[in-house]
Amino acid sequence: MSVSVVILAAGQGTRMKSDTPKVLHEISGKPMLFHIVEAARALSDDITVVLYHRADAVREAIEAHYDNIAFHLQDAENYPGTGGALRGIEPKHARTLILNGDMPLVTPEALHRLVEPDADIAMSVIKLENPDGYGRVIIEEGEVKEIVEQKDCNEAQLCVDTVNAGVYAVDTALLRRYIPQLRNDNTQKEYYLTDIVKMAVDEGKHVVPVFVEEALFKGVNSKADLADAEAIMQARIKRRWMQEGVRIRMPETVYIDARAVFEGECILENGVTIEGACRIVRSHIKAHSVIEESTMIDSDAGPMAHLRPGSYLEKTHIGNFVEVKKSTLKGVKAGHLSYLGDSEIDEGTNIGAGVITCNYDGKAKYKTRIGKNVFVGSDSQLVAPVTIEDEVLVAAGTTVTKDIRSGALAISRTPLKTVAGFFRKFFGGVQ
Numbered sequence: 001m002s003v004s005v006v007i008l009a010a011g012q013g014t015r016m017k018s019d020t021p022k023v024l025h026e027i028s029g030k031p032m033l034f035h036i037v038e039a040a041r042a043l044s045d046d047i048t049v050v051l052y053h054r055a056d057a058v059r060e061a062i063e064a065h066y067d068n069i070a071f072h073l074q075d076a077e078n079y080p081g082t083g084g085a086l087r088g089i090e091p092k093h094a095r096t097l098i099l100n101g102d103m104p105l106v107t108p109e110a111l112h113r114l115v116e117p118d119a120d121i122a123m124s125v126i127k128l129e130n131p132d133g134y135g136r137v138i139i140e141e142g143e144v145k146e147i148v149e150q151k152d153c154n155e156a157q158l159c160v161d162t163v164n165a166g167v168y169a170v171d172t173a174l175l176r177r178y179i180p181q182l183r184n185d186n187t188q189k190e191y192y193l194t195d196i197v198k199m200a201v202d203e204g205k206h207v208v209p210v211f212v213e214e215a216l217f218k219g220v221n222s223k224a225d226l227a228d229a230e231a232i233m234q235a236r237i238k239r240r241w242m243q244e245g246v247r248i249r250m251p252e253t254v255y256i257d258a259r260a261v262f263e264g265e266c267i268l269e270n271g272v273t274i275e276g277a278c279r280i281v282r283s284h285i286k287a288h289s290v291i292e293e294s295t296m297i298d299s300d301a302g303p304m305a306h307l308r309p310g311s312y313l314e315k316t317h318i319g320n321f322v323e324v325k326k327s328t329l330k331g332v333k334a335g336h337l338s339y340l341g342d343s344e345i346d347e348g349t350n351i352g353a354g355v356i357t358c359n360y361d362g363k364a365k366y367k368t369r370i371g372k373n374v375f376v377g378s379d380s381q382l383v384a385p386v387t388i389e390d391e392v393l394v395a396a397g398t399t400v401t402k403d404i405r406s407g408a409l410a411i412s413r414t415p416l417k418t419v420a421g422f423f424r425k426f427f428g429g430v431q
């Protein structure tokens with residue numbers, strides 16, 4: 001079915017108390033608006049986003065990720081409100097689906113249900129225990145008669161618990177005709193999109209309520225709503241990956257970015273955080289590790305390991321308190337307490353406890369290259385830029401400040417001195 005989509009995203013979002021435009025606040029690593037744009041793209045090839053507040057910032061964010069999205073700048077000074085937002089928009093298709101930009105949990109399947117009914121207008125409604133803040137929907141004999149905004153409700157209308165979730169599928173010809181006729185004679189002096197319902201009813205048109213799940217149509221207006229929406233999104237993301245075969249221990253303690261992907265059988269232990277567009281293939285991430293924008297293939301990390309952006313691990317073991325940044329490790333073991341930054345480490349190499357790549361001199365970052373089958377002894381420092389070729393043995397406690405040729409031993413050590421009987425002389429003791 002061909003349908004046009006209009007996403008309303010011009011509002012300021014005052015209740016977020018933030019400098020970031022409301023629709024750019026992230027949920028599971030992606031701005032709210034991106035989630036909606038993606039749901040819309042599953043349905044339509046004609047999507048318009050309505051902007052006003054911080055229009056440039058929102059537009060740039062979308063354009064950096066999606067093509068083929070049209071933008072419409074609302075004349076919000078003269079025509080404020082959700083009805084004003086639609087003035088001047090020319091949808092291509094015979095039906096127009098109108099969505100709110102602050103509704104990040106909606107899915108293409110849920111939107112399908114709104115476009116399905118063959119009605120002049122189909123609109124999303126929810127029954128709520130606490131309808132506070134929403135427009136109340138007056139339904140008679142299975143059809144919607146009117147939407148009354150909370151601020152315009154009388155006592156009886158305030159008690160109505162069926163509310164407008166804010167998504168509508170409207171006959172485009174009707175929309176074109178009604179929008180210019182909207183008036184702002186209400187408490188907020190705004191042009192309400194919701195008034196098109198009454199206009200349609202007065203003309204004998206059919207407005208069908210589609211009852212929807214609150215968890216899918218939840219609007220985000222505050223940071224508390226943002227946290228609630230994220231909890232719903234996280235549960236959904238984890239359920240999806242568990243269905244794909246990822247084992248998640250104590251899922252409620254795990255965070256997975258919406259951009260992350262898993263392949264094959266993976267295990268995430270409790271407290272794991274996966275940030276950004278990670279790719280995790282047949283790997284085991286142990287408790288309380290943080291993986292950011294990295295790839296792991298046939299590897300394991302943690303407990304309490306940290307992969308920072310740009311890390312690539314293949315057939316590699318990373319143990320506790322090991323931090324890896326922008327490094328490629330293939331067939332490597334680094335079991336304990338290391339920092340490996342801007343490095344390339346090859347097969348069969350063992351990185352001892354406490355090994356540090358000194359990749360930064362206070363001005364610039366430098367690379368460390370370590371070949372195959374190298375044994376780097378514990379507590380060594382590798383001062384970059386530096387290359388350690390294949391089959392090198394670096395003795396424990398060595399500070400490597402120059403390139404080491406294949407097959408060599410590298411050792412820098414102050415000779416050990418012992419002073420017999422010193423302890424008792426110094427501390428005193430049994431005479």
Ligand code: UD1
Pocket residue numbers: 008009010011012050074076079080081082083084085100101102133134135136147149163164165166191192193194219
């Ligand atoms: C709106 C509905 C209300 C419904 C609720 C559901 C109207 C008049 N009321 O109320 O019945 O229960 O959504 O969440 O439509 N926007 C613009 N331009 C504007 C004003 C708003 O683009 O001038 C956008 C906002 O960015 C937002 C959406 O429209 O994405 C909804 O605006 P909001 O102010 O949240 O409307 P509500 O008062 O919540």
Ligand code: MG
Pocket residue numbers: 102219221
């Ligand atoms: Mg709202």
